[in-house]
Amino acid sequence: MSDFKDAAFGAGHDHIFLGAGHESNERKTWAVIALCSAMMLVEIVGGSMFGSLALVADGLHMSTHAGAMLIAALAYTYARKHATDSRFVFGTGKLGDLAGFTSAIVLAMIALLIGYEAVSRLFSPVPIHFGEAIPIAVVGLLVNIASVWLLSGGHHGHSHGHSHGHGHDEHGHEDEVQRIFTPSGVFALSIFEDGVPPVFRITSETANSKLPLQSVSVTTVRPDGTQQLFMFADRGGYLESKEDIPEPHGFKVIVRLPDGEHEVEFEEHEHSHDDAHEAATRDHNIRSAYIHVMADAAVSVLAIIGLVLARTFGWLWMDPLAGVIGALVIANWSYGLMRDTGGILLDMSSDQRMADNVRHLVEDNGDKVLDLHVWRLGPGHMSAVVSVVTTEAQRTPGFYHAALKRFRGLSHVTVEVNPTHVAV
Template sequence: MRGEPASPIAAHTHEHVFLGANHGRNERKVWLVIALTASMMVVEIVAGTLTGSMALVADGWHMSTHAAAMLISALAYLYARRHARDPRFSFGTGKMGDLAGFASAVVLALVALLIGWESLLRLADPTPISFTQAIAVAVLGLLVNIASAWLLRDEPHGHGHGHSHGHAHDHHGHAHGDHDHHAGQDNNLRSAYLHVLADALTSVLAIAALLVGSMYGWLWADPLMGLVGALVIARWSLGLLRDTGGVLLDTVPHEPGEDVPAEIRAALETGGDRITDLHVWQVGPGHHAAIIALLSPTPQQPADYKARLAHVHELSHITVEVARAA
């Protein structure tokens, strides 16, 4: 009812919305690139089949995997946004993008094996290629890749949206408040972006193979480039598996130029205070959570420890436990 004071409990509750910066904008960009990629995928597969170009067919199927992987990314954005406040998710849906990236990396690894196997078969038994038509389509595919990469580029941005907060508590009670947070890296957008870059590289290899084949009649150059493309895709998929898997398994975050655990220790281990247990993990792009156990000869209020961490903008959720030292 209007005029009544807010509930004391309500004043200390908070949401766990840890979506990345520009979540909605990135989602729209991925959907647009999916449309571009799917259209070009159909053109390349059909043209490669008609002209007999393995490199062009491989590039088309490679684009199809990128379209499927980007669809996973787009659906992850959609699901994370719609369920951002679902209480079933203890720390929100900020890691949904990493789950999507991990899934797309697995698909890419399988496709790399298929392309590599088909290229080996073509090396053993080369087939005639209509070079002129194949080169024209490959160039068109490269242009689509460049346009898609431009759309998905990760532009510099400020603070992300979503309620960024920290809360600290000990045996006396609870305290919470707001933090500004570092924008961080959106692995879901990065996944889609790297798919497009890898696809552009495959297009370049296809064009190079077709040019060499048309000038010197080296039919083996086409499947050879298919093998090179397969190796590039496999290496990229392994890198994405490593990065997204680390987030999903709550490894200690350590990005270049940033060491959140070290910053926490530097801020709290002053005087006689010592950290006896520290857990830091990523809960969303640019959002990190921390559980800190402190031993202090003169325990302070939770808000005091939180205030010491105010400059660590990557922290969005903080839990502090304090025990009195003997």
């Protein structure tokens, strides 16, 4: 019978794994629905009063746009209201991903319908009422621009949108590299951040030059004279400091190598973003709402171009061709959204670096990881199940929970501790 100790991080705590901008994004989505609904009513009523079939048709199209937004808005509201419902074992953080996946399917269907209609019109052209169609397309574009403005702030871009719910210490300095030239080779020292507290990395840029671990250390000297020593662990292709680097990152660095000491400097600078961390913190629900708006805006722009060219030069084929291009663009965005949200719903590891960091932290203490699973619970929230074998009897699950608290995105941790006498 196995002898192990098992515990969950923060036993008894609530399982609220919503994104940092959840309520703000919820309000933005409802605002877009209100805008689209108002525009829908104006177009349908106006079209009925003035006998414009095109205006009524665009109003009905706007209703489908509002309906797609409604999926995102209801997901936000439901997830917030049921965030503490114990029936949801790991909270409601994934509801936004489910809504995003649903929206991706809706987008794919829209792309197919637009593509089918466009191809049909290429072979069987229909009369175009330019006087009505162009102004309606322009008004539709203006509504979409207003929707983009309402949704902006929690999301940037369409296929690579992000939800920036992380703090200052979760950015990347990897571009800032100091090179050290020694008789045995060239070595690069960098400050590396990947959604966890920053560490030093040393890599060899010369073939067959390897540093003996026991002969390497780094000491930071800050402007006030404060010093801190950093020791390193071997990660295979590079050395990585065991200790975190406190902010700010402006200091002099004394690097001790086998041939002596070398002095370099790092300056605090504007931070860049790490793709793996942003994938873990991304809110796919607001992303899906954003893509719906962008897709509609793209169709409006292409429709305006196609209609203007068709009217100016008599190229009636330009209007359906613009539709085909729009369908392909929407299909591409739909695929990206479906791929990303589907992976999360199937518990694919969206942040492999987090798993690597957990493993390194445990094994740097002389223990061994028997089993490790890391997956996403919601925007900016990761969960981990870790099985550890150790020779230290005093290392309880609490020891590892305390050590793993350094990873800010790790919101739920379960640790199993196995003494070495257990057969593995």
